[in-house]
Amino acid sequence: MIYLKAAILIEIAVCCYGFLLSSVLHKRQVCSYAEISADHTMCISSDVGKAVAVDASAKKEIVDRHNKLRSEVTPAASGMVKMVWDDELAKIAEKWAKQCKFGHDNYKKRATKAYPSVFIGQNGAFDTVTWTEAIDEWYSEKKSFVHGKGSKDGGVIGHYTQVVNDNAVRVGCGRADCPPGSDENFQKTTWFCNYARGQLTSEFPNPYSLGTPCSSCSGNCDQSLKLCDCGGKICQNDGTMQYDTCTCKCSALYTGADCTQVNCKADEASCPLYQTDWCTVYANIPEECPHKCGLC
Secondary structure (H helix, E strand, C coil): CHHHHHHHHHHHHHHHHHHHHHHHHHHHHHCCCHHCCCCCCHHCCCCCEEEEEHHHHHHHHHHHHHHCCCCCCCCCCCCCEECCCHHHHHHHHHHHHCCCCCCCCHHHHHCCCCCCCCCCCEEEECCCCCCCHHHHHHHHHHHHHHHCCCCCCCCHHHHHHHHCCCCCCCEEEEECCCCCCCCCCCEEEEEEEEEECCHHHHHHCCCCCCCCCCCCCCEEECCCCCCEECCCCCCCCCCCCCCCCCEEEEECCCCCCCCCCECCCCCCCCCCHHCCHHHCCCCHHHCCCCCCCCCC
């Protein structure tokens, strides 16, 4: 009898362990973005609003409207880039839209798996009617913008400068219908677009370089729009796109077609003098000491 009870207890313990393990694995499967950030937007367990599908027609509307406005900037841009649609950006934007918040999620919480080293930007709109209306609303901030200076009258310009930032190559958007009382600034609908790459604060005054359209990419120009076109290719890890050849110029630490391969050179002689935590504090340390910093 004692052995029988023990066997039953063991069986129960095994079953419980199996259930817990299954639950943990299920959570990991549901929120694989936790590998990027423990509190990633995709890891939010529940939603407030209901997603409104962005179908093929809406995707085309979003991309076409962005590209039309980007092609019409004044003063003219020498290397404005043609945007393309990105499904992963859209998925993350939709998840945030379903939270029905009046504001943005943290940039670290919207990072992507495809481009983990690329800063992701975001524009949001509320209670608008169409995607074109939302994008035009962002673009309307141009009235306060002066190239090379930024805002001429203290007005908001960040949505406009994100739309016309010449490093923004990919866009993905999502929207949601929200229930009453879901936010203190109640919104019936939320509309968000995420961008790769997002703009940096330092780029607000100069979101693009001035010059004759396509003069920076004569061999890779969409002539109908006068936009540089490398098919949405992105350089990672602070690499820069050479639009005349559609190739990436990588920083010293990285190599490869999109700057994702670590260039494992020997650590410099001074590396033993550095503290390990400096690897995340000073930008030059990982380049000088890739082995010490655990990159190789």
